[in-house]
Amino acid sequence: MKLGVLAVLLADLPLKDALAYLKNAGAQMVEIGCGGFPGKAHCDPEILLNDEKAFAEFKKTVEESGLEISAFSAHGNAVHPNPEVAAKFHKDFENAVLLAEKMGVDRVVTFSGCPGDCAESKHPNWVTCPWPEDFLEILDYQWNEVLIPYWKKEVEFCRAHGVDKICFEMHPGFCVYNPETLLRLREAVGPEIGANFDPSHLIWQGMDPVRAIFALKDCIFHFHAKDTKIDKYNTSVNGVLDTKHYGDVAGRAWSFRSVGYGNDTKYWKDIVSALRTIDYDYVMSIEHEDSLLSPKEGLRKAISVLQDAITFEGKGEMWWA
Secondary structure, X not given: OEEEEEHHHHOOOOHHHHHHHHHHHOOOEEEEEOOOOOOOOOOOHHHHOOOHHHHHHHHHHHHHHOOEEEEEEOOOOOOOOXXXXXXXXXXXXXXXXXXXXXXOOOEEEEOOOOOOOOOOOOOOOOOOOOOOOHHHHHHHHHHHHHHHHHHHXXXXXXXXXXXXXXXXXXXXXXXXXXXXXXXXXXXXXXXXXXXXXXXHHHHOOOOOHHHHHHHHHHHEEEEEEOEEEEXXXXXXXXXXXXXXXXOOOOOOOEEXXXXXXXXXXXXXXXXXXXXXXXXXXXXXXEOOOOOOOOHHHHXXXXXXXXXXXXXXXXXXXXXXX
């Protein structure tokens, strides 16, 4: 397994400097944002796909850094009910796939997206309960008329361009937000659908990341190392559904934290052991979204915990058995 970082936390640095910083900090792989919510600070596919000189410079910068690219990330909502918004995210995703093909990278990270409640909607509608029955009608429309048809087409596009791993981050607010919904879409669309497994979004929903890892088995394609701290006092009063700003740490039911600040090293070692048990042997890519730590300090703290938790060598022979 390798230690990686989603480089958007260093968006204020030029790519070369950001990669040098990550390498010096102990990273082995880098996940590069190239559209959608992660932005294009280090990588704009519209330039790199059309300017061979710029592409050659980008490729050389990555190669000379000593880091491998774990994935290109273009998190977005390509099934947004607003056609203009959807078109932008759709373009970003397909450009990420084309750039991945050009760089010899086989996976792209994104969201499943969430449609509206009908063709005339203006905003996404995330359904969280089965009653009143209107909600079930919404789900039927979202999945069968929008989500599945869209991703069937995109899987064909990805197949044609050498990307066989579409890594969905299971994120509340989108149709794929837990193992069950990811597996549902995978079954409907194809084995190219898999997870960018981010424990932080599962923790606050009440899931056990270890059990979720075993449930997904061979369809974890990428991993985000990000932690969540549950505030048991606030949660005991108002539950885990919380729309307060992420900066209101004292008032929220839960907050994203750097690895080790939501759960201890033993917790992360259990996650690593579960990943090794299912033979996941790729990257644990640190994503920094901690409002109590600066990006660089949060990164350093997370690296320290993961360097202790990750097993970097193969399983080896069971010489005692």
